[in-house]
Amino acid sequence: MPEPAVIIRDLTVAYDGNIVLEDINLEVARGEIMSVVGPNGSGKSTLLRAIMGFKRPAKGSILVLGRSPDEIQKTGLIGYLPQNMNYDQNFPVSAFDIVAMSRYSRKGIERLGPEDRAAINGSLEKVKMQSQTDKHFGSLSGGQKQRVLIARALAMKPSILILDEPSIGLDVVAQDSFYRLLQKLRDDEGLTIILVSHDIGGVSGVVDKIACVKRQMHFYGSPKDCIPSTALEKTFGTNVYFLSHDSECGTCRRDK
Amino acid sequence: MTELLGMRFFTNALVMCLLLSFLFGTLSFFVVMRRMSFLGAGVSHAAFGGVAIGILLGIDPFYTSFVFCTLSAVLLGKLVKSGNISYDTGIGILFSFSMALGAIFIALKKKYTFDLMGYLFGNILGVTSFDMMVSLATTAVFIPFIFACMHKILFMTFDEEVAAVSGVRTGLLDTVMLIFLAAIIVISIKIVGIILISALVVLPASFGILLTKNYRRVIAAGIAYTLAIMVGGLLLSYYLDLPTGATIVSLGTAVYFVFIGLNAVKRSH
Numbered sequence: 001m002p003e004p005a006v007i008i009r010d011l012t013v014a015y016d017g018n019i020v021l022e023d024i025n026l027e028v029a030r031g032e033i034m035s036v037v038g039p040n041g042s043g044k045s046t047l048l049r050a051i052m053g054f055k056r057p058a059k060g061s062i063l064v065l066g067r068s069p070d071e072i073q074k075t076g077l078i079g080y081l082p083q084n085m086n087y088d089q090n091f092p093v094s095a096f097d098i099v100a101m102s103r104y105s106r107k108g109i110e111r112l113g114p115e116d117r118a119a120i121n122g123s124l125e126k127v128k129m130q131s132q133t134d135k136h137f138g139s140l141s142g143g144q145k146q147r148v149l150i151a152r153a154l155a156m157k158p159s160i161l162i163l164d165e166p167s168i169g170l171d172v173v174a175q176d177s178f179y180r181l182l183q184k185l186r187d188d189e190g191l192t193i194i195l196v197s198h199d200i201g202g203v204s205g206v207v208d209k210i211a212c213v214k215r216q217m218h219f220y221g222s223p224k225d226c227i228p229s230t231a232l233e234k235t236f237g238t239n240v241y242f243l244s245h246d247s248e249c250g251t252c253r254r255d256k
Numbered sequence: 257m258t259e260l261l262g263m264r265f266f267t268n269a270l271v272m273c274l275l276l277s278f279l280f281g282t283l284s285f286f287v288v289m290r291r292m293s294f295l296g297a298g299v300s301h302a303a304f305g306g307v308a309i310g311i312l313l314g315i316d317p318f319y320t321s322f323v324f325c326t327l328s329a330v331l332l333g334k335l336v337k338s339g340n341i342s343y344d345t346g347i348g349i350l351f352s353f354s355m356a357l358g359a360i361f362i363a364l365k366k367k368y369t370f371d372l373m374g375y376l377f378g379n380i381l382g383v384t385s386f387d388m389m390v391s392l393a394t395t396a397v398f399i400p401f402i403f404a405c406m407h408k409i410l411f412m413t414f415d416e417e418v419a420a421v422s423g424v425r426t427g428l429l430d431t432v433m434l435i436f437l438a439a440i441i442v443i444s445i446k447i448v449g450i451i452l453i454s455a456l457v458v459l460p461a462s463f464g465i466l467l468t469k470n471y472r473r474v475i476a477a478g479i480a481y482t483l484a485i486m487v488g489g490l491l492l493s494y495y496l497d498l499p500t501g502a503t504i505v506s507l508g509t510a511v512y513f514v515f516i517g518l519n520a521v522k523r524s525h
Contacts, residue, residue: 052421076423082415091289091414092464092471101414104407105422136469156422 003066005030005160005192006051011060013043013050020046022216024060030159032208033186033193037200038235042214044196045083045164051194052078052162065159076106079153083164083196085145089138095148096133099123102156123151127181143174154185161185163195167202179206260494268388269380269500272447273486275391279440280456281464281479282402285471286433288461289413295329296457298347300441302328304450305354307375308361317375318390318442325438328354333434337427378449378501380490391443398436405429410471447486449501456482459508466515485511 004027011024021043028034036044049055051062053069064072072078079102103116112120124130127147132140137148146166153161161182167175183206185191197203204210204223212219212235219235260266287296306324310317328350335341362372374382402409411419412426420426441453448456460478467477489504496503 054417054420073421074423078421080418080421082418087414088289088291090465090469092469092474093410093414094470097410097471098414101407101411101419102422105411105419105424108404110404110407138469152418 002030004028005065006194007061007063008051009061011047011050011062012058013046013055014058015046019058020215021050021213024213024217026211026217026220028192028194028209030192031186031190033182033195033206034209034211035203035207036194036196036211036213037198037203038213039198042235044198044213047213048162048164048194048196052080076102076156077159079150079156079158079161081146081149081153081161081163081166083168085142087137087145091138093137094134095124095129095137095140095144095151096120098137098148099152099155102152105156119155119157120151123155124148126154126185127151143170143178146170146178150181158191160192160194163193165196165198167197167199175202179203182206260491264385265381265383266490266494268385269383269447269490270487271388272383272391272443273490274483275395276440276444276447276456277479277483277486279391279395279398279436280444281460281482282398282475283433283437283440284457284460284462284478284482285464285475286409286413287437287457288465292343293454293458294344294347295332296437296441297454298332298350299325299329299438300445300450300453300457301351302354303442303445303453304358304375305361306442307445307450308358312361312365318387321445322439322442324354325442326435329434329438330431333430337430373499374449375445376449376451377499378445378447378452378504380447380493380500382446387443387446394436394439394443398440401432401436409433447490447500448504449499452501452505455505455508459485459505459512463508463512463515466512466519481508481511 006026006028008024008026011021012019013021024047026034036047038044046055050057051064051069053073062069065075065077067075099120100112100116103112103120104110121130121133124133127150129144129147129151132144132148137145140148150161150163163182166178170178179202182193182195186193195203195207200210200212207223209221210219210223211217214235261270287293302325303321306321307317309315309324310320313320332343332346332350335346336343371379371382373379408419408424409429411422411424412429416426437457441457444453444456460482461474463481464474464477468474485508486504489507490500492498492507493500493503
């Protein structure tokens with residue numbers, strides 16, 4: 001049994017003395033998709049930042065692929081898609097340039113070899129953006145930009161893909177296609193994927209594990225298990241109803 | 257022209273223009289794209305405090321302004337990174353504090369013989385062989401650095417956090433870039449002047465972006481533009497007997513706005 005990709009024990013994170021996350025415990029197995037859900041300000045993005053080493057825990061420990069978050073930053077084993085998509089529209093780079101950034105990041109001498117070009121073109125193909133490689137990044141639609149940024153993360157050949165609110169700004173069709181892409185990456189490449197979402201209905205049919213977080217962890221398990229209404233109430237402040245869709249839409253259900 | 261090229265100070269200034277064109281043309285891209293244009297103004301004004309310390313202590317102002325600018329830029333960078341202060345606030349404070357400090361130090365000196373206007377607005381007569389050698393040395397270090405790290409800096413400029421998690425040593429690169437910014441500003445004080453240097457930090461990349469959406473071409477256009485306005489400004493300032501820095505910056509701004517106009521006309525067709 002391989003070691004889990006991420007192990008978090010008794011994690012507490014605070015900003016200026018205010019506790020944002022408290023006593024979080026979870027393990028993300030290799031090759032599974034795990035989603036952290038919760039309302040705005042619940043600490044979801046903070047959890048990702050702690051995993052990536054941008055926020056030091058006040059208490060507890062985090063191990064990512066057997067290393068500390070500080071160490072994992074230097075390895076380039078994490079592909080990251082940030083929530084903030086407010087890039088400068090005039091930034092003079094093409095889709096290819098964006099994806100190439102990740103290949104340059106760990107090179108001593110900055111020169112792209114055939115292997116790098118194959119990785120860049122292959123990643124653009126995976127996200128179905130191969131016909132847009134020379135397009136100016138700022139001229140692409142929101143969904144296309146997101147695909148290019150995922151291609152950048154994939155070109156690095158990461159072991160873990162971390163996505164912060166990836167469905168924001170995507171219409172229903174683009175969301176569906178995006179979630180299918182994530183499942184394909186998990187199935188074909190064995191990628192471990194951690195994503196943050198406030199849309200519990202959208203992700204619950206796609207992911208293997210779900211973590212309901214609002215300061216504390218109120219549920220952690222398979223979305224196929226019925227999430228207790230008390231956990232949803234503690235996470236979202238009210239007993240929310242949600243429709244869960246799997247990829248075939250065969251098991252729509254309503255949780256009460 | 258032949259007569260001009262026979263003058264040592266002019267050939268020194270011309271060589272410095274060539275070197276500074278490469279330095280500003282490249283550096284400007286990363287400063288402008290990181291939306292840190294105001295930093296150029298802050299660091300160049302910090303040079304005034306450094307120059308004044310040199311004058312007060314009787315040390316060559318080049319050394320004191322280099323130390324003062326580098327410390328100011330790096331310290332400001334660290335304070336902003338730590339989240340204690342925003343760039344705008346930090347630069348606003350640094351800007352006025354350095355100028356105030358400079359005014360106090362110069363007042364303390366009472367009697368001085370240096371060319372204050374030359375420091376503030378540039379004077380090619382002040383350019384020495386030493387200045388040229390320092391520019392040459394800075395360029396000799398800057399070129400290999402940019403060739404070795406350009407794409408990592410590009411990644412950091414586009415998306416700092418993702419670059420960091422992808423293995424780019426963003427903290428180190430940021431510090432090195434700030435040191436280069438301080439060095440390039442200090443070596444260009446004599447030609448352009450403290451008050452006007454920030455224009456050379458902003459204009460080259462802003463001009464390049466008007467022409468192309470390819471970062472390599474933006475940098476190349478920025479270098480060519482800086483060379484054209486520096487050499488053009490230098491010649492104009494000599495023949496019209498005008499302050500060098502002011503002439504370079506006025507010419508650069510005029511060219512920039514002409515191209516904005518041409519772009520608007522092109523778009524309307």
